[in-house]
Amino acid sequence: MKTIIINASPRKNWNTAQLLKETQKGVQSLEVQTEYIELYDxxxxGCHSCLACKLKNGKHPGCVWKDDLSPLIEKILKAKSLIIGTPIYFGEPTVPFRALMERLVFCTMPYEEGTYFNGRVNTGFIYTMNAPKNYYDENLKPYLTNIENLFKMALHGETCSYASCDTLQVNNYSMYDMAYFNEEHKKQVRETQFPKDIQEAFNLGVKLGKQ
Ligand SMILES: Cc1cc2nc3c(=O)[nH]c(=O)nc-3n(C[C@H](O)[C@H](O)[C@H](O)COP(=O)(O)O)c2cc1C
Structure with missing residues (x-):
């Protein structure tokens, strides 16, 4: 069984991706197979509300909508674990993250007692954001925990998460209208905190690989 790792950032080599690649190394250190997926590719x-996933004589669990997400959902439901990394855009995970969540979570649940999914998939979340850690703790964490709980309800596994805060958004702030940010401070966080975030991302991979 594999661990599926999903990058829900449009940038393939920036903060979220760098952390996810370390998480992948953490999982692989336990000789668990992984598959890394670029969600933006x-x-x-999102869900079309066709309700086919809840048909009495339908194939459960599964999303039958014909696009690239249905086979990915099938893979997730057969996985050992799932790791999703997303930047925070306007206080939320990215739109593709939400689309995946709608489709994955909805197709595991009948609108009545019970579940269509009898397996168990542990899920890890990596978040990256401009916001400092105290803002994340006070304002974003409660909302993101609700999202994590949806995955817990759908996939019956444990969840864990790590937030990398105050990230470096661009290499050269002077090229952009980004005067709200202090480039020196951002570079310092990058040099001192980001290596710790990288280590935490690796540890999250090891934790999920062991479960
Ligand atoms: C459209 C957009 C909206 C954003 N909104 C927020 C936000 O609400 N809060 C925040 O802390 N950072 C916000 N950011 C910053 C990103 O979350 C941050 O730079 C993140 O680390 C980017 O991840 P990446 O390097 O993997 O692309 C936003 C960035 C973009 C492009």
């Missing part, structure tokens, strides 16, 4: 939408 796939062609899909």
């Amino acid at each position: 796939l062609n899909f939408t």
